[in-house]
Amino acid sequence: MSDTDTDRELAELVPLAKDGDRRALQRIIQVVHPRVLRYARARIGGGKSPTAEDVAQEVCLAISTGIGKYVDKGKPFMAFVYGIAFNKVADAHRSMSRDHSNPTADVPDSVNDVDTPEQHALDQDGSNRARVLLDSLSEKAREILILRIYVGLTAEETAAIVSSTPGAVRVAQHRALASLRKTLERQGATD
Template sequence: MIDREEAWASLMRSALAGDQAAYESLLRELAPALRASVRRRLAGMGQSVDACEDIVQETLLAIHLKRHTWRTSDPFGPWLFTVARNKLIDHVRKRGRRIEIPIEDFADILPAAEERPGTDAADVERHLAELPTKQRAVLRAVAVEGASVAEAARKHGMTPGAVRVALHRGFASLASRLRAQD
């Protein structure tokens, strides 16, 4: 498990140094690990696991938007588990339950990753529909259609810089809408 955290840390270091491919493979490795742990925790609390994929997506968004709070010299595991725990607690608390989850629980179950690719989630999609038009168009083009920033810029008649800004603002406002939802 320490090996895996060290591998994640090394991917994140490359990512923070500007290696986009390393970043994408990190997120792809984290997703199934998060999915397994969230499902276990939800089941353990007697909650429906339907919300699992929503929580995974919200956690990935948080990891993305707060990645600059991880210092490359710090261990990656505690940072990751704390972000994941926070998002899970938020999600369950919004549904009216007060919970305490020791951080060790995350560390323990992370090795038991199981892959369920392509599972659908509802929350991000729902809030995406309410974003400003430009942000929504750019986000869809880049994420769903797999366009590059340059392609999205051509398609929507924007400069690449404006596409980058819209993409980032889109993710940031998605995250704050997800947090504010009841």
């Protein structure tokens, strides 16, 4: 389903859900959850507590409990959803910064023959390096890259979420990518 189709479907479902239609609310959550989960994974990563799945559930709960108070301001409903997601991710980051415990990962139920320990370590290192690179950007630039590249939103959709214009989003994306490229080139020279 394209983003336009999703926006249209949500525009039809939201008024019904606001009026108490439980099926409409259930469908909204079905449509929204995968997108929110992808966004949370991009912002939080894996192996941390709270997990991206926890954050996605918190967002869905907030939508469920707050749908009655939602006011259409002319933006797509997903802009409202990503606004909630942004705040829940920020809450998760605050929670992680306060948690000084050192939990261990759960033991897997079965052995995964596909990923060797070496491959897992390389994958984890790549994720950590990407996160460090993204952390070198401003909050808004990081948010724009995540929404545009990882989540796959258009410049118009991203602009609605970050309260900007599509042109400014494209410029910020270009500058952020150029900054990351320069950082990688500097690191390549020192590695």
